Amino acid sequence: MYVTTDKNLDDEIEGTVIEYSLSTAFDITTATKTSETDLDIGGGTLMDKPHAIEFKPDGKVMYVIRSQSGSVGVEQFNLTTAWDTSTLSHDTSLDIVKIKDDNVADVQIRAVTFKTDGTRVYIALRDYGRVIQYDLSTPWDISSATNQVESNAFTGEENNLRINVYGEKGALKWEQENPNYLYHLTDDAPMQVLKSGHSYNDEISLDGTKLPPGHPEGIFDSMGNIYKGVARAIRNEAFETAEFPSIEDGVRGMDFIEKTVESNSKGNVWVELNN
Helix, strand or coil: CEEEEEECCCCCEEEEEEEEEECCCCCHHHEEEEEEEECECCCCCECCCEEEEEECCCCCEEEEEEEECCEEEEEEEEECCCCCHHHEEEEEEEECCCECCECCCCCCEEEEEECCCCCEEEEEECCCCCEEEEEECCCCCHHHEEEEEEECCCCCCCCCCEEEEECCCCEEEEECCCCCEEEEECCCCCCEEEECCCCCCCHHHHHCCCCCCCCCCCHHHHHHHHHHHHHHHHCCCCCCHHHCCCHHHHHHHHHHHHHHHHHHHCCCCCCCCCC
């Protein structure tokens, strides 16, 4: 586990990275501090306000966000020993020089991640709710960044928030655009699709589920839209006839049910609906 800090006991700016070993994987209560290393970006100058950390998949390169006021960007460090931050040395930097149509880096950034092949880097802004995207002509090398794009959502995409968690025994995947499904993956079995509202879910999940399986949580909002249209009609306000079903629609629905029962009782024959 890795944590950044930008203050020492004497209150001087001293950006460091602290490395912990976990005797039990993913359990931070078993953490033991193994090293604390200065984030020297050249000439004895330490990073001011380091934030999120990201690693190249082989553990030989580390990326740290620099969120100093008026000077934001990403610092790249090489690690002589993979995953051992005590062996780091500064390599290069990526300065964020244009944000929200301004030529001044006047906001803070809070997250950095890469495309799986290292040919693209994504940097999340805290203040403007934007993501900056750069292409990397040399994979995993931020000094080769080109084609800066800023957008709330990339062309053709909607929200597309995805969370993937990978462990030694399996993985979990969740997509905000399909929130009722959680995908469980392992190497020795087909993918499982876990759905909300089922008894196999944990108690905390069931406690947060308001509807039986198969019903989207947003059904309450759809009912609210119907009530809104009815309220407009009652108050003599302008409304669209499609906002809520009419009495005629209700009678037709009841007639359909009666005719369905009648058809079944007669051996599943065609019967005529009343118009």
